[in-house]
Amino acid sequence: MSDFGAQSTTDEVLAGKDMSGMTVFITGGNSGLGLETGRAMSAKGAHVVLAGRDQSKLDEAVAAIRAEHPNGELETIICDLGSLESVRKCGADAAERFDKIDLLINNAGVMACPQSMTADGFETQFGTNHLGHFLLTKQLIPLIEKGAARRIVNLSSRGHHFAPVDFADPNFETRSYDPWVAYGQSKTANILFTVGLEQRFAGGGVHAYAVHPGGIQTNLGRHMTEAQSAALIERVSKSDPDFAWKTIPQGAATQCWAATAEKLEGTGGVYCEDCHVAEISDQSPKSGVRSYALDKSNADKLWSLSEELVGESFAA
Numbered sequence: 647m648s649d650f651g652a653q654s655t656t657d658e659v660l661a662g663k664d665m666s667g668m669t670v671f672i673t674g675g676n677s678g679l680g681l682e683t684g685r686a687m688s689a690k691g692a693h694v695v696l697a698g699r700d701q702s703k704l705d706e707a708v709a710a711i712r713a714e715h716p717n718g719e720l721e722t723i724i725c726d727l728g729s730l731e732s733v734r735k736c737g738a739d740a741a742e743r744f745d746k747i748d749l750l751i752n753n754a755g756v757m758a759c760p761q762s763m764t765a766d767g768f769e770t771q772f773g774t775n776h777l778g779h780f781l782l783t784k785q786l787i788p789l790i791e792k793g794a795a796r797r798i799v800n801l802s803s804r805g806h807h808f809a810p811v812d813f814a815d816p817n818f819e820t821r822s823y824d825p826w827v828a829y830g831q832s833k834t835a836n837i838l839f840t841v842g843l844e845q846r847f848a849g850g851g852v853h854a855y856a857v858h859p860g861g862i863q864t865n866l867g868r869h870m871t872e873a874q875s876a877a878l879i880e881r882v883s884k885s886d887p888d889f890a891w892k893t894i895p896q897g898a899a900t901q902c903w904a905a906t907a908e909k910l911e912g913t914g915g916v917y918c919e920d921c922h923v924a925e926i927s928d929q930s931p932k933s934g935v936r937s938y939a940l941d942k943s944n945a946d947k948l949w950s951l952s953e954e955l956v957g958e959s960f961a962a
């Protein structure tokens with residue numbers, strides 16, 4: 647299925663590609679995998695828009711990419727995914743500033759934070775990782791439909807194995823909060839959203855891909871105590887004795903692959919890991935995608951719930 651694998655890097659996956667003339671919009675573009683994706687695509691000539699919630703961090707990210715590629719076509723845009731108002735403002739700003747978006751990389755994320763709520767009262771991980779991206783994608787879809795590549799990549803995680811979406815209580819109002827169940831739920835939502843996008847927009851040539859990047863040491867672990875980190879590493883090593891951390895360029899390779907691979911042309915609604923489309927597995931702790939995360943009726947339920955929660959319909 648793919649010439650690339652777990653050790654492939656962004657530069658290897660994008661080798662030989664000319665991305666000039668393409669506009670790439672990356673959420674969480676100031677850090678970790680988003681920044682690396684921006685760097686690698688800028689090196690291939692793409693017009694890269696780094697989205698984030700903190701202008702000074704975005705400026706630092708642009709400076710870091712420019713240090714390597716002084717002529718990179720880079721822009722920044724403010725988008726706090728934990729605020730529907732900020733997401734709507736970002737959508738309006740993008741509509742004014744850009745003619746089209748070829749690739750939308752919904753990469754930003756927060757993991758295993760203490761129980762808290764977004765500005766609109768959603769549990770922080772479900773609200774930021776899923777609902778913020780749901781509304782942002784709705785805002786940006788008219789620009790994506792004007793693009794040539796028309797791909798949307800949603801960063802999920804193998805953490806989706808931890809939990810399906812609880813449609814009755816997505817915000818932990820009646821069940822007790824567990825940071826990993828909340829992360830797992832949000833990352834399952836990223837895959838179901840991918841399925842929902844594919845169902846609605848593939849007919850118009852827009853395709854969506856969910857990605858597990860691997861295990862990479864980035865700022866994502868910022869909410870974990872040392873004890874929680876150690877427990878996570880022990881859990882991962884037990885379930886996958888071959889587990890190895892990826893470098894950031896290896897970690898960002900799968901999203902670059904999903905965004906550009908010719909082999910994926912005309913298909914979507916799939917979950918990718920290690921630069922290939924993963925198999926469905928309801929058992930393996932080491933790899934694969936759970937069937938509940940690809941289930942079309944779950945995808946429809948999540949779509950309706952998300953429309954209700956953000957207060958807007960999102961139709962093709």
Ligand SMILES: NC(=O)c1ccc[n+]([C@@H]2O[C@H](COP(=O)([O-])OP(=O)(O)OC[C@H]3O[C@@H](n4cnc5c(N)ncnc54)[C@H](OP(=O)(O)O)[C@@H]3O)[C@@H](O)[C@H]2O)c1
Nearest residue numbers: 674677678679726727728754755801803861862864865866
């Ligand atoms: N690293 C891994 O091992 C791993 C494994 C599986 C999946 N993933 C997924 O990969 C994606 C990228 O993670 P990473 O490892 O690169 O982590 P990272 O270095 O922590 O980057 C996360 C990015 O998301 C942004 N973000 C968080 N909350 C936001 C909000 N409310 N509004 C806008 N932006 C927000 C952060 O911005 P600030 O700097 O302003 O906080 C940062 O730019 C995430 O979706 C994560 O779930 C990562």
